[in-house]
Amino acid sequence: EAQVTQNPRYLITVTGKKLTVTCSQNMNHEYMSWYRQDPGLGLRQIYYSMNVEVTDKGDVPEGYKVSRKEKRNFPLILESPSPNQTSLYFCASSFELAGGYEQYFGPGTRLTVT
Amino acid sequence: AQKVTQAQTEISVVEKEDVTLDCVYETRDTTYYLFWYKQPPSGELVFLIRRNSFDEQNEISGRYSWNFQKSTSSFNFTITASQVVDSAVYFCALKRSGTGGFKTIFGAGTRLFVKA
Numbered sequence: 001e002a003q004v005t006q007n008p009r010y011l012i013t014v015t016g017k018k019l020t021v022t023c024s025q026n027m028n029h030e031y032m033s034w035y036r037q038d039p040g041l042g043l044r045q046i047y048y049s050m051n052v053e054v055t056d057k058g059d060v061p062e063g064y065k066v067s068r069k070e071k072r073n074f075p076l077i078l079e080s081p082s083p084n085q086t087s088l089y090f091c092a093s094s095f096e097l098a099g100g101y102e103q104y105f106g107p108g109t110r111l112t113v114t
Numbered sequence: 115a116q117k118v119t120q121a122q123t124e125i126s127v128v129e130k131e132d133v134t135l136d137c138v139y140e141t142r143d144t145t146y147y148l149f150w151y152k153q154p155p156s157g158e159l160v161f162l163i164r165r166n167s168f169d170e171q172n173e174i175s176g177r178y179s180w181n182f183q184k185s186t187s188s189f190n191f192t193i194t195a196s197q198v199v200d201s202a203v204y205f206c207a208l209k210r211s212g213t214g215g216f217k218t219i220f221g222a223g224t225r226l227f228v229k230a
Contacts, residue, residue, distance in 0.1 A: 031216050042120075042205055043159075043220040056215050090159060094216070100166065101147055101209055101216070105159035 002027045006091050006106035013081055014114055021076045021109050023091030031094040031101065032074040033058070034066065036087040037108075043090065049074055081113040116141050118208050120221035127196050128229050135191040135224045137206030143167075147209040148182065148189045153223070154202040162204075165189060196228045 004025045013019055025032065033048040035058075045058030049068040063085055065077040074093075078085060088110050092103040117140040127133045139148065150162040163173060165182045173180050177194045193200050206221040 033216065033218065035220075040123075040222055042118075042222040043207075045218050045220075048216040048218075050216055056217075058217060059219070088157075092159075100164040102149060102161040102164050103151075103159075103218070104161065105151075108157055 004106035006109050010110050012112045016080050019078050023074045024072050025093040029093035029095045033092045034076045035090045083113050086113045116219050118219050118221035120224050122224045124225045126227040130195050132194050135204050137189045139187050139208045145211045149207040150191050151205045152202045198228050198230050201228045
């Protein structure tokens, strides 16, 4: 089954404790992105990757890191989480098909930083 | 600046009513892509439609239709004869092209309640 998986789905952590949210897709997509969803703000792009070893900032990259060492994986790293990073996080993958770039989303990771 | 505005925060309708969700975008790019996504109460995000900036054809898919007008920078979404299962948050999104890489901007979303 074609899918984007994220782990963990739920995470409660404390300020400053490094964490990684994994994202994996099995569709051989070139493009991958991380978003955070906050009430009233919609989804905001954190980072995206256009292929292996090619990453770039989205609109809200501060406090986050990413890497793309393999095509299927795109982990999101919070080296020193803070309470303002409490949010719902989505990973997505995409490819170019007939001039379109629709995204396929993972199930989301709800992160709480206390 | 790139921006997507969904001015309707919440809409409530009764089943079988028609409803239009508005989306207005701003971009300086000559080539760009527009999308609608649905987020039902279960939380997943589901792709509904995309439109390229060079293709202004409107589209109908069952009870769903989309009206893309470059002249007014709008990409509105209409649900005809709404059903309870249409209750969800709907997001409009704009993807840049060229030097914009894969930057994608989402609107704040419109929450649609369809009452039986």
